[in-house]
Amino acid sequence: MADRERKVTDKEKTAGTGKVKLIPVYVMGKRYLVPETLTIMKALEYAGYRFIRGCGCRGGICGACATVYRKPGDYHIRVGLACQTVVEPDMYLTQIPFYPANRASYDFAQLSDSPEEIFKLYPEVFRCIACNSCTKACPMDVQVMDVISAVKQGNIERAATLSFSCIQCGLCVSRCMGELPQYHIMQLARRIYGSRIAPRAEHLNEAVEAAKGEKCQQALEKLMKSDIKQLREIYQSREIEPEMAGEDWTPAKRDDL
Amino acid sequence: MPYTEELKNLIKAVEKTRPQRLARKKQGEEFPRMSLDEVEAILKKYHPDYKEEGRRELKVGPSKGYQIAQEFADLLEAWSRINPDKIDLSRVDIETDVLIIGGGGAGTAAALLAEQNGARVIVATKLRHGDANTMMAEGGIQAATKIEKDSACLHYLDTLGGGHFKNEPELVHTLVTQAPEILRWLEGLGVMFDKFPDGRLHTLLGGGTSRKRMHSCGDITGIEIMRDIRDEARNRENITVLEFAPAIELVLNEHGHCAGAILYNLETEEYSVVKARATILATGGCGRLHIQGFMTTNHYGATADGIVLGYRAGLKLKLLHTVQYHPTGVVYPEQLEGILVTEKFRGAGANLVNIGGEQFVNEREPRDVESAAIIRECLERGKGVPTPTEKLGVWLDSPMIDTLMGEGAVEREFPGKFIVYQRFGIDISKEPMLIYPTLHYQNGGLEYNARGETSVPGLFIAGEVSGGVHGENRLIGNSLLDVLVFGRVAGESAADYAKDKARDGGLSLQHVEDYHRELEKSGIVTDRVTPILLPDYANPEVRERQLTARHAEK
Known part of the structure; x- marks a missing residue:
């Protein structure tokens, strides 16, 4: 295609952007000139695309904008998040709007803390051939293959903590030879860990009771009836827990509880 | 992009004052807090909400005469996306007990509770299930969980003080008294809160809180909560989620009760009619309106759709004259512009300092005050740090956290932010972050009560779309607390209403026709069509060439 061989003219380099340099990128094979400082997401928008799919939080945390790209003279297929990856000259790229992955359905309340639960729901976990493609694809640097190994070994705690930063973008799934739905498996592991294995916050029970209790309700009613002047006074004089105070700190004034 | 040489030189001033600031912090010395009078003065002078030219009086609708941001007024003084005459309301495409508009935190919590209370639930959401500001909440969730030093009363007081005592007392009462229960519910669903080895929850101070009451899951509290409640919703048989299907108008019935909505398939561009015995509006916030040109932390879909729908259906606006600018949004590197740097950084000990490395505000003032102080430092006092993209910012001195809490603390406590900066060659455990206020939250919204009800029977609301x-x-x-508490409340109320209070009747879009008539009469001349659904970030030169006049009328 003649388009691909064309050199960028000086005029194009500076068109409409003041001093910013424009570079060519190929969106699904079609050439556009975009400022070199933009992320893939902003570059596509600059070119005139308006996203329906493939765009979410725009801050690298929601997993909506998985992108696959290649650089000139490089056989590697690379992946990343469009909102976090800066364009490079002659990049070939496309968004992945959706990638199917098997998700098991379960009644969470009936599950135990046993790894057998995961094996039953996701038997394909044993199809992992330890190629590590998932880990290489992860834009959050989650050690995906290690998580899957931990699941296979029955170590739910390790699987949960290692996978905590997962944003469920699905790039691991897209590269997996064993066809595992890694991010769904991790989700289940974390939920089992959070509710069945990690030590429970027992103090929540007394806090729930205290909030419903008569003493608290009466004090709240009193506050709700106070006028602004009274409220401002109480507010200004409230004791503030010092930033550097330890967990055992207790207030000097007990009456405002 | 890594910091430029100029910025690296400027960082030296921060490094120079850091040992003294650390020493002061260790001794418990703090930068003085402002009195309520000083607060009022600084807000009036520097907070964007108070700028006269930023707002105008509404000429139509139930809150006619109310002064709100131009960007909101533009949305409300606009035509519907549909011609009501062309919608065949006798052909109902989907029928359900409870329709929930919005699949973020509030909508999903509502779905769980409505389903639990026996309702068949449809969740219609504009993007993917979970695509919402909830997902992006970093800092944490407030609840008085440590009764030896904290109580719902103190939480109540802090909430009112932060809100300038304009909050609706009944709503705050519900918020603070249900807070501990919400944490217990989330733990049961598997949310991995930060804990001590004995299970006791970690808590931190936040701006305007008198106790360490912020519970977190690293610096990705929102995503951890959202993905768990979404996972739970996906397991429930009676919850169906329709993605890429925003509601563009509410449907009322002959009794004036809410009876569903018109959905729009973003991909096929079809409209469809959903009839529901009860409807919950949980559409979230407005950051993508970029009020007064501010950058935003918000999700791509935060375009205040629910405000438009609810207002046309007759709901009044409440406290919508204020929006929140989060004091610490990234202003450099450019690629991360606008994104949130959680308040938890300040809670963990990082100072805010100006170009000279000097502190200029207490780090735990409420957000509006903190933002106003940063704007003053940059615009009036001339002590902002210039960025390579010709903006101004101040430093958030994150490396202090490693000294205060031990080497590796920044990476451990803020894994999300650490990696995002690392991608651009900045190590925030060694270099400070350059920040400026960013549009973050819609403080007000549509009027409702503590049961999630509105002035239109059958219509409930929850979350950021609400005001009060x-x-x-x-x-x-x-905010995380709000979406969960009032999401659950609305879900329960709506299921209850659907069971035996809803009155069946012929469907109608008369309210949209009436609204159009009022627009015509008011003399407003505009071709604006709302809700806008998605922002437009095309390069202006491209936009000039996007000349499609309109889709062919069928």
Whole structure:
């Protein structure tokens, strides 16, 4: 295609952007000139695309904008998040709007803390051939293959903590030879860990009771009836827990509880 | 992009004052807090909400005469996306007990509770299930969980103080008294809160809170909560989620009750009619309106659709004259512009300092005050740090956290932010972050009560689209709490209403026709069509060439 061989003219380099340099990128094979400082997401928008799919939080945390790209003279297929990856000259790229992955359905309340639960729901976990493609694809640097190994070994705690930063973008799934739905498996592991294995916050029970209790309700009613002047006074004089105070700190004034 | 040489030189001033600031912090010395009078003065002078030219009086609708941001007024003084005459309301495409508009935190919590209370639930959401500001909440969730030093009363007081005492007392009462229960519910669903080895929850101070009451899951509290409640919703048989299907108008019936909505398939561009015995509006916030040109932390879909729908259906606006600018949004590197740097950084000990490395505000003032102080430092006092993209910012001195809490603390406590900066060659455990206020939250919204009900029977609301609970300024950690508390409340109320209170009747879009008539009469001349659904970030030169006049009328 003649388009691909064309050199960028000086005029194009500076068109409409003041001093910013424009570079060519190929969106699904079609050439556009975009400022070199933009992320893939902003570059596509600059070119005139308006996203329906493939765009979410725009801050690298929601997993909506998985992108696959290649650089000139490089056989590697690379992946990343469009909102976090800066364009490079002659990049070939496309968004992945959706990638199917098997998700098991379960009644969470009936599950135990046993790894057998995961094996039953996701038997394909044993199809992992330890190629590590998932880990290489992860834009959050989650050690995906290690998580899957931990699941296979029955170590739910390790699987949960290692996978905590997962944003469920699905790039691991897209590269997996064993066809595992890694991010769904991790989700289940974390939920089992959070509710069945990690030590429970027992103090929540007394806090729930205290909030419903008569003493608290009466004090709240009193506050709700106070006028602004009274409220401002109480507010200004409230004791503030010092930033550097330890967990055992207790207030000097007990009456405002 | 890594910091430029110029910025690296400027960082030296921060490094120079850091040992003294650390020493002061260790001794418990703090930068003095402002009195309520000083607060009022600085807000009036520097907070964007108070700028006269930023707002105008509404000429139509139930809150006619109310002064709100130009960007909101533009949305409300606009035509519907549909011609009501062309919608065949006798052909109902989907029928359900409860329709929930919005699949973020509030909508999903509502779905769980409505289903639990026996309702068949449809969740219609504009993007993917979970695509919402909830997902992006970093700092945490407030609840008085440590009764030896904290109580719902103190939480109540902090919330009111932060909101300038304009909050609706009944709503705050519900918020604070249900807070501990919400944490217990989330733990049961598997949310991995930060804990001590004995299970006791970690808590931190936040701006405007008098106790360490912020509970977190690293610095990705929102995503951890959202993905768990979404996972739970996916397991429930009676919850169906329709993605890429925003509602563009509510449907009322002959009794004036809400009876569903018109959905729009973003991909096929079809409209469809959903009939529901009860409807919950949980569409979230407005950051993508870029009020007064501010950058935003918000999700791509935060375009205040629900405000438009609810207003046309007759709901009044409440406290919508204020929006929240989060004090610490990234201003450089450019690629991360606008994104949130959680308040938890300040809670963990990082100072805010100007170009000279000097502190200029206490780090735990409520957000509006903190933002106003940063704007003053940059615009009036000339002590902002210039960025390579010709903007101004101040430093958030994150490396202090490693000294205060031990080497590796920044990476451990803020894994999300650490990696995002690392991608651009900045190590925030060694270099400070350059920040400026960023549009973050819609403090007000549509009017409702503590049962999630509105002035239209059959219509319930929850979350950021609502107004009242946060007064004029929301406190940190109260938004995640809000979506969960009032999402659950609305879900329960709607299921209850659907069971035996809903009255069947012929469907109608008369309210849209009436609204159009009022627009015509008011003399407003515009071709604006709302809700806008998605922002437009095309390069202006491209936009000039996007000349499609309109889709062919069928």
